[in-house]
Amino acid sequence: MLKKLLFILTLITLTPSIALAEMKGYLGTDGYFHIQGLEVNKKYTIDLGGMPIIRSGISNSCGILRIAASGTIKASDRIEIKDEKSGSTYGFTNTSIPIKETAKCDGTIKAEREIWADDKGTTYISGLSPSSAQTIRLLTSAPTRNIKANICGFLSFKLGEPRPKAIIIENQAFVLASAQSSGGIACRKGKLFVAYPNPVLVAAVSAVTWRSQNPISYSSSTQIASISGGSTSWSPPPNPNPNSGPGNSCTVGVNCDPPPPPPPTCPEGTTGTPPNCEAPPPPPPPPPPPPLPTCPEGTTGTPPNCEAPKPTPVSGKMCKYAGTLVVIGLPPNKNLVAYASERGAYNDRFTSSDSGGWAQFDNFNFDAKYEGDPASVGIQYKKDNGDWENVEDYPGYSGFPNFVYIPSIAPCKS
Structure with missing residues (x-):
């Protein structure tokens, strides 16, 4: 029995101030990936290898999609467009794209499927379903995350679904295809703890070699463009007669007519x-509303929904009431997440700050613990590119506390 308890619970303390000579990767049984051997408090960029960058777009009423502005995609990048309405997928390589003027859309559908760029470098594709959702996949780049190494010289983050094929950092690729999950590592009060028995290392290879051997392929049904002399051809071509038998096949533009474009229609709500196209006449204006009652002095809102002043801390940046965490002094109008700092107390709560930098996180677990001790809570904001960043790294907020010990969070004042 004692041997079994030691196998499950024993942690070995290491000295945190000495940086390890080489990076080591571990895949925890809780879904977290850990990278050890990093420079303390240094911010690292992590590539989620094997996953394309995915963006959404909408074609205009002429069936033309603006794929990317100048500088967004590089020469030789491979791009895939899925027309969600028709279900067709088109791919091309950003090489030798013809330059031509993009005419203003007047509602006339451009049925010919072409790829071109304007004189400002913005890339377009025509021949899509008009005014429809389009999915854009950049196959030669991977999503990235920016994470700061902690005082123990490692960083951790949870892998989502679908899981990337490799974690790439500092020209090293930790391959996940055959990675074995095991106990992880933790930083507790400035000390590094390693699970016993020792976690299984994830093999690392050269990132350059891994990328060259693991390119993201086009989808199996993708029609791939060939661009030559300013014209675009597609292989394999679409078959306008799917029921044709042997000897009756045809090639669009060679020995059979192309499928007719769908007839134009007026926008929804018009005739x-x-x-x-004509819009319906506007409805008559409503009668003026009766005068509204007002809330008592010192409250806000409209009766019967009068609200007392927002709870705020007596001191510091955080306070609690009735299972709710209140935080002030945040960047205004930002998407936020409050999370327990230790893996064992993972308890994300999401909300948004108001224009004054006030926010509350409902149903927060103030009893979150790690290894039997209370955990700490940290706050991150969502950047414009979708990454999460510590509030202390937001411009002008360097004094915002990175982590706050949960027992030190006092009740709010009204």
């Missing part, structure tokens, strides 16, 4: 036939 007529393009371009003669």
Whole structure:
């Protein structure tokens, strides 16, 4: 029995101030990936290898999609467009793209499927379903995350679904295909703890070699563009007659007619036939509302929904009431997450700050513990590119506390 307890619970303390000579990767049984041997408090960029960058777009009423602005994609990048309405997928390499003027859309559908760029470097594709959702996949780049190494010289983050094929950092690729999950590592009060028995290392290879051997392929049904002399051809071409048998096949533009474009329609809520679309007459204005009652002095809102002043801390940046965590002094109008700092107390709560930098996180677990001791709570904001960043790294907020010990969070004042 004693041997079994030692196998499960024993942690070995190491000295945190000495940086390890080489990076080591571990895949925890809780879904976290750990990278050890990093420079303390240094911010690292992590590539989620094997995953394309995915963006959404909408084609205009002419069936033309603006794929990317100048500088967004590089020469030789491979791009895939899925027309969600038709289910068709198109791919091309950003090489030798013809330059031509992009005419203003007048509602006339451009049925010919072409790829071009304007004189400002913005890339377009035509021949898509008009005014429809389009999915853009950049196959030659991977999503990235920016994470700061902690005082123990490692960083941890939870892997999502779908799981990347490799974690790439500092020109090293930790391959996940055959990675074995095991106990992880933790930083507790400035000391590094390693699970016993020792966690299984994840093999690392050269990132350059791994990328060259693991390119992201086009989807199996993708029609791939060939661009030459300013014209675009597609292989394999779509078959306008899927029921044709042997000897009756045809190639679009060679020995059979292309499928006719769908007839134009007026926008939803209008009547007529393009371009003669008419909007319905506006409804009559409503009668003026009766005068509204007002809330008592010192409250806000409209009766009966009068609200007392927002709870705020007596001191510091955080306070609690009725299972709710209140935080002030945050960047205004930002998406936020409050999370327990230790893996064993993982308890994300999401909300948004108001224009004054006030936010509350409902149903927060103030009893979160790690290894039997109370955990700490940290706050991150969501950047414009979708990454999460510590509030202390937001411009002008360097004094915001990175982590706050949960027992030190006092009740709010009204």
